[in-house]
Structures are given as C-alpha cells and as structure tokens.
Amino acid sequence: MENAIELQHITKAFGSVIANKNISMSVRRGEILSLLGENGSGKTTLMNMLSGIYYPDSGSIKIKGTPVEIRSPKDAYLLGIGMVHQHFKLIDVFTAVENIALVMNQHEKYDLKAIRRKAREICDRYEFDIDLDQKVYEMSVSQKQTLEIIKMLYRGAEILILDEPTAVLTPQETDKLFSVLRNMKADGKSVIIITHKLHEVLSISDRVAILRKGEYIGTVETSEATESSLTEMMVGQKVELNIDRPAPVDPHLRLSIHNLSVMNEEGVRVLDSIDFEVFSGEILGIAGISGNGQRELLEAIAGLQKTESDSSIVYYPDDDKDSTAEQLIGKSPKEIRDMGVHLSFVPEDRLGMGLVGSMGMTDNMMLKSYGNGRSIIANRREPRHLAEKIKEQLGVVTPSISTPVSRLSGGNVQKVLVGREIAACPSVLMTAYAVRGLDINTSHTIYRLLNEQKKKGVAIVYVGEDLDVLIDLCDRILVLCGGKNNGIVDGRSTTKEEVGLLMTKLKARKGETA
Numbered sequence: 415m416e417n418a419i420e421l422q423h424i425t426k427a428f429g430s431v432i433a434n435k436n437i438s439m440s441v442r443r444g445e446i447l448s449l450l451g452e453n454g455s456g457k458t459t460l461m462n463m464l465s466g467i468y469y470p471d472s473g474s475i476k477i478k479g480t481p482v483e484i485r486s487p488k489d490a491y492l493l494g495i496g497m498v499h500q501h502f503k504l505i506d507v508f509t510a511v512e513n514i515a516l517v518m519n520q521h522e523k524y525d526l527k528a529i530r531r532k533a534r535e536i537c538d539r540y541e542f543d544i545d546l547d548q549k550v551y552e553m554s555v556s557q558k559q560t561l562e563i564i565k566m567l568y569r570g571a572e573i574l575i576l577d578e579p580t581a582v583l584t585p586q587e588t589d590k591l592f593s594v595l596r597n598m599k600a601d602g603k604s605v606i607i608i609t610h611k612l613h614e615v616l617s618i619s620d621r622v623a624i625l626r627k628g629e630y631i632g633t634v635e636t637s638e639a640t641e642s643s644l645t646e647m648m649v650g651q652k653v654e655l656n657i658d659r660p661a662p663v664d665p666h667l668r669l670s671i672h673n674l675s676v677m678n679e680e681g682v683r684v685l686d687s688i689d690f691e692v693f694s695g696e697i698l699g700i701a702g703i704s705g706n707g708q709r710e711l712l713e714a715i716a717g718l719q720k721t722e723s724d725s726s727i728v729y730y731p732d733d734d735k736d737s738t739a740e741q742l743i744g745k746s747p748k749e750i751r752d753m754g755v756h757l758s759f760v761p762e763d764r765l766g767m768g769l770v771g772s773m774g775m776t777d778n779m780m781l782k783s784y785g786n787g788r789s790i791i792a793n794r795r796e797p798r799h800l801a802e803k804i805k806e807q808l809g810v811v812t813p814s815i816s817t818p819v820s821r822l823s824g825g826n827v828q829k830v831l832v833g834r835e836i837a838a839c840p841s842v843l844m845t846a847y848a849v850r851g852l853d854i855n856t857s858h859t860i861y862r863l864l865n866e867q868k869k870k871g872v873a874i875v876y877v878g879e880d881l882d883v884l885i886d887l888c889d890r891i892l893v894l895c896g897g898k899n900n901g902i903v904d905g906r907s908t909t910k911e912e913v914g915l916l917m918t919k920l921k922a923r924k925g926e927t928a
Contacts, residue, residue, distance in 0.1 A: 417479070418443040418573055418604040419464070424473035426459055431813065433459040437473070437630040439623055441573070446595060446605045448615040448636070450648055451625035452853035453825030454811035457608050460625070461575050465497035466490035477573075491517075496566025497575040502558050506551040510544060510561050517565050529568075536567050540597045543590065555704050556587040563594070573604045580614060581850065585881060585914045592618050610853055612641040613882065624648055649855045657858070657886040658865050659905070665693035667730050668842060668873035669715070670739075675722035676710045683722075684710050686897045692842070692873045697864060699888030699905065700877040701913050706894045708877045709762050712844045715875075716759045717747040729755055729842075758840035760832055760848055762877075764824070768831045771820030775801035775812065775830055778819060782838055804833035808859060825852045836863055843867055844875040849883070861887055881910045895920045 419441040426434040434456040441447050451457045462468045464475070466487040475482055477493050484490050490497075504513050511530045518524065530546055537544060544560050553561070559579065566574055580588045595605050595618060609615060615622055615636070622639055624631040624647045631647050669692040676685040685707045692698050700708055713719040715727055727742040731754065740753055750757060761767040769778045779797035801815040808829040812822055819827055832848050848864075849857040864874055864887070878884045884891055888905040893916035900916045 416443045417441065418477070420476040420479075421460075422474045422476070424460065424463065424470050424475070426456075426463060426468060426470050432628050434463075434470075434625075435628045437625075439630050439633060441604050441606060442621075443478075443604055444599055444602045445620040446599050446607065446618055447633075448619035448622045449606055449608045449625070450610075450612075450615065450622055450644060452627075452648055452855060453829075454627070454823050455625040455648075455853075456628040457625055458577065458823075461497060461577070461606065461608060464490065464495055464573075465575060466495075491569050491571075494570055494572035495575070496569060496571035496573070498559065498562045498566065498577065498579065500578050500581060502562050504550045504558060504561060507549065509547050509549055510553075510564075511546045513550060513561060514546075514565055514568050517569050519569075533564060533568060536564055539601070540567070540594050542594060554587075556583055556591070559583075559591070560594075572602075573606070574598065575606045575608070577608045578610070579607060580609065580611060581879060585910045586918065588614070610857070611880065612644055612854060615644065616641070626650060645854055648853065657861050657883065659887060659889070660865060660869060662693065662696040662889055663869070663871075665695045668692050668694045670726070670728040670730070671715070672726040672728075674711070674714060674725045674727065676707070676714055676719050676725075677722060678710075684897050685714070688899050690892050690899060690902060692875060694841070694871045694873045695868055696889045697868055697874040697876050697887060699884040699891040700875060700894065701881065701884055701891050701917055702894035703917050704879070706917075707897045708894060709846060711894070712759060712761070712846055712875065712877065715742065715842075715844060716757060717742065717745050717750050731755070731841075756839065756841040758835035758838045758843045760835050760843075760845040762846040764827045764831055765820060769819050769827065772818050774814070774816040774818060775805065775810070776815050778830060779804075779834055779837075782834060800834070800837055804830065804837065808833050808856060825856065828852055829856060832860055832863075836867060840867075840872060842873045842875070844877075846877045847879060848876065850879065857883075881913055884913070885910065893917055 417440045422438050424434055424437040437460060449457050459468060463470050464484065466484045466489050469485055475484060482493055484493065511526060511533055514533050515524065515526065515529050533546055542560050542564060544557055550558060579591060583591065598605060607619065616639065619636045621633050622636055622644060623633045626648060672689050674685055674688040675683060678684050688711065700711065702708055710719050714721050721743055725743055729740045729742055731740065740755065742750055765771045776794060776798045779800045780794065804810060805815060810826050810829045812826060819830055828850065835843065849860050852860065868874055876888060885905055885908060890902055891905055891908065891913060892902045893900045893913060895917055898920060900921055903912060
C-alpha cells in the first residue's frame with residue numbers, strides 16, 4: 415500500500431529536553447492510524463511538526479514519496495495536511511459556513527453561496543450531520559468538532575490529524591464520528607488519531623504506532639493487538655488495567671445538596687434545583703455533556719460560585735451522630751476551611767484556577783499550607799518534600815521541581831494538581847476530569863489513589879468524560895442534562911447506553927412534557 419507520509423530520523427529538542435529522538439515511521443494512504451504513548455512521549459510534538467507548528471531539528475519528511483519542508487501551517491495546508499486540535503479554532507458569533515469561509519484560498523472569490531454548496535457536498539459525501547447556517551455558540555462540542563473537520567476537508571486535506579477527538583463526546587457521538595472517519599478512510603483519506611482510550615483504538619484503527627519517552631517503539635496491526643499488549647509497549651512493562659471498585663464500608667452522609675441553583679453571568683440558569691447526597695467511603699460520579707453544569711456544581715460546593723436563594727449545601731463533619739451539621743452556602747473557601755471542613759478540589763481549569771503557572775512544584779505545594787505558618791519566613795522544607803514525593807509517585811516529567819509548571823505538558827500539570835489535592839488528607843475530594851490528558855498507566859495510578867482515599871472514608875465526587883471509567887470506578891452516577899439532575903444510577907448495574915441517553919434526553923417531570 416502506498417505511503418501517504420514517511421518520517422525519517424526526525425529529532426526535535428527544546429533546550430536540554432529531547433521531545434522526539436530519531437523517529438522513523440510511516441502512515442499509509444487510506445488508513446486510520448492511532449498514535450499512542452505516555453504523557454511526555456512526544457506524540458503532539460511529532461504531529462505539530464507535520465502540521466507546521468514546529469520544525470524538526472534534523473530528519474526529513476516525505477508526502478506521497480516526495481521530500482517536503484513544512485515550515486508553517488500554510489505549508490501543511492498546501493500539502494493536504496490538516497490538524498484538529500483539542501481546543502477548537504472557531505469564531506463563536508459566526509455561522510458554520512462563515513467559519514468555513516475563513517479558510518478559503520486567498521485567490522478564491524468570496525461567495526458564501528458557492529462556499530455553502532461546496533461544504534454541503536462534503537457533508538453529503540461523508541455523512542456529516544450539521545446545520546451550516548447555525549451559529550457556533552449554539553453548537554454542541556460534537557458539532558464544533560465536525561465543523562473543524564469540514565474546514566480541513568474544504569481546504570483539500572488528504573491527511574487528517576485528530577488530537578483526542580472523543581475526549582468530551584457521548585458514546586452516541588463517538589459512534590457517529592467513527593462512522594464518518596471510516597467513510598473518509600474508504601475515500602482514500604489518511605487519518606491519524608492521538609488518543610489514550612485503548613478500547614477506541616482497537617475499534618477504529620487499522621494500525622497503532624507507539625512512542626515511548628520520545629522514541630519510536632514500533633507499529634502493530636490493530637487486529638493483532640490487545641489493551642494489555644499496547645500498554646506494555648507504551649510503558650515498557652506489564653501493567654494491571656483492571657479498575658478496582660471496593661464496596662463502600664459503613665458509609666455516612668457527608669454532603670446533602672438540596673435545591674441547588676446557579677445563574678451564570680449572562681443570566682442563564684446553569685444549575686436548576688439540583689438534589690443529591692454524597693456519602694463517606696463512596697465515589698459518586700458526575701456524568702454529562704460538557705457545559706451542562708459540572709464545573710458550576712463543584713465550584714458551588716467549594717464556595718467559588720454564587721448560588722440562588724433557597725439553595726442548600728449541608729456538610730456533616732464526622733460520623734458522630736451528635737456532631738453539628740454545617741451550612742456551606744454563603745461561605746468563602748477560606749471560611750469553609752476555617753470551619754474545619756477538609757475539602758480538596760481538582761478544578762477543570764488546571765492553570766487558571768488550580769495552579770500558578772509561573773511557580774514550580776514546591777511553591778504550588780506551599781499554596782495549600784502557607785496559611786498554617788507561624789513565622790514571617792515561609793517553611794519550604796515540607797512543600798519541597800511533598801513535591802519530590804508526587805514527582806516520584808506519579809512520574810511527573812519535569813527538568814526540576816523548581817521549573818514553572820506552565821512549561822510542563824498538560825498531563826504532567828494534571829499530575830501535580832491531583833497529587834497535591836490528594837496529599838491534603840481531605841474528608842471530601844472533588845475532581846473535575848482528573849485523568850484528562852493522562853496516559854493509561856498514570857490514569858490507573860490515579861484510580862488506585864482515589865480508591866485508597868475511598869477506603870479511608872473520604873467522600874469522592876468524580877466528574878468524568880469516559881463513561882467506561884465512570885461505570886467501572888463509581889458506586890453511583892449522577893447524570894446532568896440541561897443543568898438538571900436527570901437521574902442517579904447504580905454504577906454496578908447501569909450501561910453506557912443508559913447513561914448516554916440520560917446525558918442527551920431530559921426526562922419528563924411531573925406536570926411537564928418530555
């Protein structure tokens with residue numbers, strides 16, 4: 415089969431850090447290739463060289479057998495290479511067709527009718543389901559991703575690179591995307607997928623290329639691979655992939671949430687009269703399409719969101735029946751902490767809210783404990799010890815614990831944040847997408863750490879996007895849809911299909927029509 419791409423001895427370094435070392439591999443025409451590797455293995459860097467964002471220090475690239483130089487995204491476009499990043503590059507107030515018009519060739523006449531006609535032909539050819547006249551801000555995540563792919567195809571892309579394409583999709587949306595990708599493959603397109611979801615790799619790809627610590631390990635036929643064999647190639651040793659779910663032992667009510675409502679800055683009710691309870695020694699999962707109130711829910715509990723009147727969040731401090739319950743509504747994070755509520759929070763926004771990007775690991779550890787000091791001189795010994803412990807336990811890839819965390823990869827930033835919050839010995843631990851961007855090995859390390867906290871009696875609220883993990887890890891799963899509690903299901907007996915439907919279709923309430 416003809417090769418669409420040939421990489422020969424590609425090396426890329428950033429200072430003393432070698433991101434890619436002497437990589438030689440190929441991508442065939444008309445195939446779906448999955449690119450796997452641990453965090454910091456160089457996957458995105460390698461693809462960024464194909465898409466013109468970086469330029470290799472040494473080595474060569476061939477497209478359809480012809481040596482090429484890709485020095486900019488424009489060069490990549492002209493060679494038929496398009497990359498869809500995790501963070502979409504769309505203009506919210508423009509329609510789909512107006513966003514497509516932005517990628518026109520400079521010599522092409524601006525004619526929206528002609529652009530819409532060509533875009534419609536692309537949609538019909540590959541069975542895209544999208545309204546070309548819909549504004550981007552009205553679109554779901556899945557529709558935005560579809561629009562990004564259409565933009566690439568409009569520019570004539572024959573090689574499409576997708577970075578974590580199913581990260582925030584429901585099972586139904588993932589199936590639809592995979593159907594489109596198979597249609598593109600049948601049309602002779604080459605598709606490269608960067609992902610950490612091994613079950614999806616096995617279902618969609620023809621071959622799998624593995625990177626480890628910046629080096630190319632090999633490419634295997636998907637038909638001959640298993641989750642265990644792929645993980646072993648990624649990590650270099652056998653890894654236990656089973657997610658443990660111990661039964662809750664003597665659970666006690668820890669949080670009682672009643673009639674919780676939150677309005678955003680635009681006056682839209684993003685949480686609408688939410689009721690649920692959280693118990694010690696259990697993991698309560700929160701499922702929902704991105705933007706359905708998950709962030710606001712956790713921030714309201716943490717004292718970071720203003721809530722509507724009549725909202726109630728009651729904290730039960732311990733298992734003593736005579737202990738006094740505490741109302742958290744109206745209290746700041748500091749006031750909640752001063753009440754003796756041991757609450758840890760891993761927010762969705764790692765650097766904007768969770769960590770200070772300009773600080774190293776040690777200083778970010780100190781943020782959690784600086785208020786406990788009795789001296790005007792900060793005690794850095796314990797934070798430094800904790801930073802070293804987290805670096806070793808979670809395998810944080812960093813030149814040193816003093817390196818600003820903003821210079822680390824997204825996965826390593828997440829390791830720092832999760833490690834710090836778990837180390838605080840909380841009674842309630844809330845995590846928003848704790849394993850987003852993490853490789854399979856580190857993800858399972860996080861799952862084991864969460865279960866260790868569960869066994870200690872910690873009440874855990876786990877917001878996740880991978881339904882397989884939610885079902886395997888959580889005792890109960892609360893499903894949000896349109897800012898409402900659309901049901902709580904048992905993690906041991908529910909299915910992906912049931913949760914997926916609850917995420918997308920709001921159940922009728924008494925006196926309401928579905």
